Amino acid sequence: MNILAKRNGAGYALTPYRIEFRPQRDLHKREELKDVLDLLYARKVKAWWYSVAARGSIPLFRSKALPFREDADTELYRWLVEEAHDRGIAMFSWEYLNTAPLAAAQHPEWRFRYFGEEKAGRSTRDDHFVCYNSPYGELLKQYCLEVVGELGFDGIWFDGCYMHSDHSGRMACRCSYCTDKYRQATGQSVPETVDYRNAGFRRFADWRYDDFTAYWRSLSRYIRERKENAIIALNYFNRIGHDERSGSPLRRMPMDAMIASESCSKPYQLLLQHRTLRALNDNYPTEVWDYFRDAAQHASDVPEPEPASMLFHARCSATAGGYASFGFEAPPSSYAELMSALSAALDPIAEYVGGEPERCIALVLSGATKDYAYVKDDGCPDAWQTWKAVHGMHNLLNSLHWPTEILLDNMLTPDFLNRFKAVILPDVRCLSDASAAHLQQYVERGGFVLLSGACGILTELGEERKRGALDEWFGIKGRDTAPSRPLLDIRDPGLLASGIPSSCMLTGTAMLMRTEGGEVLAAGRYRKPMPRHSWSPDGIAANTNPLHSGDAIVRKSHGNGAAVWLASNVGAGYAEHPSLRTREAVGAILGRHLERPFRTDAPANVVVTRWEQEGRTVFHLLNMPQSLLHLPANGNSAIYPEDFTPTRPISIRLTESWQTAYSPSGGTVRIQREETETCITLDSLEQHAVIVLNR
Ligand SMILES: [Zn+2]
Known part of the structure; x- marks a missing residue:
């Protein structure tokens, strides 16, 4: 690079x-x-x-x-x-x-042709797009x-690397060049209107991306x-x-x-x-x-x-x-x-x-899920659902100090998967057969996969599957069709020993599973809620809806590795409600299956990243107040110097041997060789610090 x-x-x-x-x-x-x-x-x-x-x-x-x-x-x-x-x-x-007004005036046929009805208020600018x-x-x-x-x-x-209009974001392009090209490539006509509920449109959208x-x-x-x-x-x-x-x-x-x-x-x-x-x-x-x-x-x-x-x-x-x-x-x-x-x-x-990032956890950001899994009544994707699932899980991992990189849909191949110790799929609903097979092989060979939500229930093009792409492999016989907020009964001694109460809730909604052959770490139960304030003549009505139960957290070993499936879409929940209990539960599960590449006592609001650069290793520490991470973000993004309260001393422990440490960003760093570890201590962190280690 x-x-x-x-x-x-x-x-x-x-x-x-x-x-x-x-x-x-x-x-x-x-x-x-x-x-x-x-x-x-x-x-x-x-x-x-x-x-x-x-x-x-x-x-x-x-x-x-x-x-x-x-x-x-x-x-x-x-x-x-x-x-x-x-x-x-x-x-x-x-x-x-994508704009060239002088050329567009000479050649109107070069212009974008937008999808949908021509609305009043089309701007002059819209005619500049080519x-x-x-x-x-x-x-x-x-x-x-x-x-x-x-x-x-x-x-x-290059700005303007997009294919939609300026003022209303109307999608393009249906010009004769595009429609001819699409027909030649696929034998199909470009659909008339934007509708992601329609499989033909989704195929066109996929082609448009590639083209x-x-x-x-x-x-x-x-x-x-x-x-x-x-x-x-x-x-x-x-x-x-x-x-x-x-x-x-x-x-x-x-x-x-x-x-x-x-x-x-x-x-x-x-x-x-x-x-x-x-x-x-x-x-x-x-x-x-x-x-x-x-x-x-x-x-x-x-x-x-x-x-x-x-x-x-x-x-x-x-x-x-x-x-x-x-x-x-x-x-x-x-x-x-x-x-x-x-x-x-x-x-x-x-x-x-x-430099080279520490490749420990791969977090999957699925574009297919974002586009195809949650489609609104107007035929357009509700992309927010996927942003929340990924953003929340990403925040959670940062707070736990697990080094994380992103993998995209077409990176779920052995070449990329094998670089990581663990792969996390936050409600990755759209999954191809090939990706599912690669994930299974990855686990067989010793990898760890954490799934949350309804992963794999759709194909990579958003078609419903009779059975989820990973369900048979994982032993899922069925799952709820509607989301709920279950109470969890924790059964796993490891989770209990790490301080998770025997009865608690995780953030996000769940579709409880019915599984076989795995280890149920937590069961879930819920009654459908009554309408709020259901008064009767003698007081508030009791919830008489039937009790429903299922599996909420399940672990399954395969070959040399293992997978854990959380029925709750904890990422989406955590993006809006960053619950400590959820973070602790995910942390306990990861801690049981993975070795940390380094350990740190940095507070949860400090993000720690590590990079390899030609013979040296570099740490970045960023003070990231939790309040800055809340979703949805408000419009005002300005920050005050006082937002960053200086921390107490922060230590990072590594098993490798390093001789010198210094901080080019200022600040005092100490390095200490202990029996099996190198310990680096930064006196205090305000907004950001860089620590460089040399052998
Ligand atoms: Zn075109």
Whole structure:
């Protein structure tokens, strides 16, 4: 990963943070740009996204591929890139992948054709979107080559990597190029309306994912074959609020490009977002963008905002192995002090970001489940159900200090599974036969799998199965069809010994199981609730609904490994109600089946990650107040310095032998060799710390 990152894009991918400042309508004057360059140089900013187009994708250089505006000035850009390089600044051009108003005006047939009824209020902007399957797709490649070739930019950062309209998020594309291509590939017609309840539509949606990804791949290959050191970065949109409409699949997508993103729900999703990006493609360290924000106005145009929010964004990114990029709306000179603060804090840690993550637990984020398992009455997916299940489980694992990476649907293969000690499936309802078989083999060979909720009850395309993909293997004879909130009777001596009360509840709803051949660690029972306040003449009515019972937590050994199935969808519950009892129960189950790669006494609100980097090991410790993790996230993402109460001393214990430890982020670290362990102690943690160990 780091070899590419060092060689390409003038080192862009290893810069401590990147800023976005680009022309709005008019070309900047050289004096203005020189002032910006001098400012960035003085404030030690090492990467800048400018743009060779005015806002809205109006090219401002004399492109041979795409129409440009009259006042285009090719020389200005050549000059700018040279000046930036003289100051050691990597220079990217920010572009929109899917808009080209001048080209669309000449070729209306290249435009996106949206699904659904034409609603009133279609914006002018919606007519600017053009389809990559039209001739625009090839012209865009040539245009990009001009930008990194003739103009000399180090790379292109593509925003607009999605296939929906601007104002209403209507899905695209039904243009003649797309419909012809789909018919040729499958013999089918593109469906008329968006309806995920319809199997034909789901097949089209699946094809659309593959087709769009194939274009990204061909675009980046086209550039990299002709300009070896350029980086194509693509903004990834299948995230909270954009999801399936974007056309980008939640699947590993090998390609010679950098997959980056924008913060979707800062700071709540940021760790998970970086880990997801790494699963998609790990050619480069990950990158997530956000605005320079200020709590005073919760706006992105407030000069000199308090740095805490931006520092947290960058440090949270660093903890998850990635970097931050930032945009803003006031002139760059309004952020001189902020840039100095960011550079002072982030320069010393930049080289300790990323590397090989500790691969201990693989948490499965299933795009198929997100799209197909929970479809609303309007025919659109309720993606929130899957985000909650994964987000909650991810929070829980962070609090337990189990190192976690993400696996996507197409990564449930021996190659990826075998890198991990355990695999967790949080309500992964859509599972292919092949994935189910690979998970079974993984357990047979000694792996541990933790399942929660109704895993495997649907195929990878959302079709109902007569019997769940893992049910026979696990000995599940049946399960409730409606969710309940059962009371658990804990039977397992191990869980009881770890302090779980004999009668308790886990967070999330359950579909109790009927199993055979396994070890029932906990049974569940419930009565259907009575309507709230069911008064009768002599007082509140007793609940006379019949008592229902089933298996709530079951363990089964297979070959050299084991699997534990929780009937409760604890991840979804934990995202909204992070119950300590649930965390303790999951912790006890994991602790019984897995060896920890390191032990720490860090409090639950401190996230600890570990990275291998050429002969050294690096720990990141992040103070992540639990209150920041609550879902749903509110709109105001600004953070106050006082949100981070300094901790007591934190120790990390490893079985390997390390000789020296130091903290490039400041703070005092002590290292102590004990009989069988190395113990590292950090005196106190405020927002974030990096600890580097050398042999
Ligand atoms: Zn199209």
